[in-house]
Amino acid sequence: MTDGTLYESIGPGYARTRRPDPRIAARVRSALRGARTLLNVGAGTGNYEPDDRTVVAVEPAAAMLAQRPPGAAPAVRAVVEALPFGDTAFDAALATFTVHLWHDVAAGLAELRRVARRQVILMTEPEIGRRFWLTRYFPETLALPSEAHAPAVADIGEHLSVWAVEAVPVPADCTDGFVGAYWNRPEAFLDPAVRAGMSILAQLPPAAAARGVRRLRTDLARGTWDARYGHLRTLRTYDYGYRLVVAGEQD
Structure with missing residues (x-):
């Protein structure tokens, strides 16, 4: 997991746009069925943490911890590669939209397996995500370490006993503000x-971000985006490449 430095700089306004989508949350809860104790790693502001069981959150960035709402699960400032918990301390460990940011994926997965x-x-299946239309406007994102070295589902299977992989299509009116949420709402x-x-996008240098915004604004004004991708506005869901991976003990 990142040591928190990244989200100390890009995370202060995170809670304004990142709210859990109830349909995605239902899929996460289903994968956690039967688990009474839960460790949420890279927990951020607490999105997708269930409120009907014992939860402990792990998050390295103070800026993210400060945005956890009142009543959220207790949180520990730590990194996934060195979790401060004993072996099999939890029924389940949850990691949402975070594994691509870990410094050492193998070590982090070993820790999830241990505790x-x-x-x-x-997570995102990276080869699908890299084909998203947004990369046409912000091509510099493809070179970011978090994207260029993002693990695939197959990589997770090299370290965990994976027994289920489920596609998680993004609804057209997704309420969470992750990058794939606005696949049909480019104006966002x-x-x-x-x-x-x-x-x-928050990791991009300001000049690269500004160039991408100019390209997109121009194509929207000219109708070029709609000529290429307008059919997306008619769809109810879209497969950005998000996958729910379940490993370890089964029910």
Whole structure:
């Protein structure tokens, strides 16, 4: 997991645009069924943490911890590669939209396996995500370490006993502001507050981000975006490549 430095700089406004989508949350809860104790790693502001069981959160960035709402699960400032918990301390470990940011994926997965009987990971299959139309406007994102070296589902299977992989299509009216949420609402990417809630765009140098915004604004004004991708506005869901990976002990 990142040591927190990244999200100390890009995370202060995260909670304004990142709210859990109830349909995605239902899929996560289903994968966690039967787990009474849960460790949420890379927990951020607490999105997708269930409120009907014992939860402990792990998050390295103070800026993210400060945005956890009142009543959220207790949180520990730590990194996934060195979790301060005993063996099999939890029924399940949850990691949502975080594994691509870990410094050492193998070490982090080994720690999830050590502290929890089941592991549930919501992640992007990178080859699908790299084909998203947004990369046409912000090509520099492809060279970011978090994207260029993002693990695939197959990589997770090299370290965990994976027994289920489920596609998680993104609804057309997704309420969470992750990068794939606005696949049919390109105008949202013109909003700096929206971009600030997405690590992939928040990491870009200002000049690269500005170039991408200009390209997108111009294509929207000219109708070029709709000529290429307008059919997306008619769809109810879209497969950005998000996958729910479940490993370890089964029910």
